[in-house]
Amino acid sequence: MSEMIMLEHRDLEDIVSQVWTSLMDQEPANTAPWDPVASDVVAAGVAISGCWNGWVIVETSQQGALDLASTLFDLPMDEIAPSDLADALGEVANIVGGSVKSTLAGTAQLSLPSVEQGPSTIAGLSEASLQVHAAWHSHPLRISVLDDNSKNMQEQS
């Protein structure tokens, strides 16, 4: 049986803050609105399976993902290829997912990240029990933790 995740909203905020501060050298502003045009969203997710089963999903705008990739690769935005953008956002989801996994009491595995560009096909995000809305460099961010009762990215593809 999947255990209850003990993560609270404040814990997820702390994880997001730590990841962005470490990787992007700047903490995101919390409680920013999540209002990008749906077709502009880029989403990266990792699955956690084991003592708890679910997904950790990081979403931002296309421009946000481009800025994020530019920062991680230390390259100008016009030198960032679409594959770089997916790689960078996927790695951020991997690190956030690993941090969420570290809060579990039992044993679990983390999947390799998957990335969706264009209109999001993820269902259940709006009902996610744990969600942080933030902004980084004025780009919208949404980080969600969904348990396996929510439809996941694989089922949508």
Added chain:
Amino acid sequence: MLAMVIDDSRAMRSILRRIVGELGFDVVEAADGQQALDLMGDGQVPQIALVDWNMPVLDGLGFVTSVRSRKEWRDVTLMMVTTESEHGQIVRALAAGAHEYVIKPFTADAIAEKLQLLGFAGAAS
């Protein structure tokens, strides 16, 4: 000195390349454990390898185990750099032959401190 950065994410390889490059290492990259073993087999044997755990083809634990099974590579220092933070998994990696363990996210200072602990103090030149 040569450092090998082994991670399936090009973004993470880019970050680690900059960090260890600024510490004076020459850097070679591999996208998974098997690619790293192939590079080492071709003669690019590093003094230190920074190894992700969760990778396709051959994961970090498999890479560590393979390196430790080869006498000619026994002097290669292995440092895990990974999101895998379960105590049992850390113990597994160290028991398999990894020397140090860094959990993502990390800072450049944290990598530098670990390299100093491993005897790569100051610069690698």
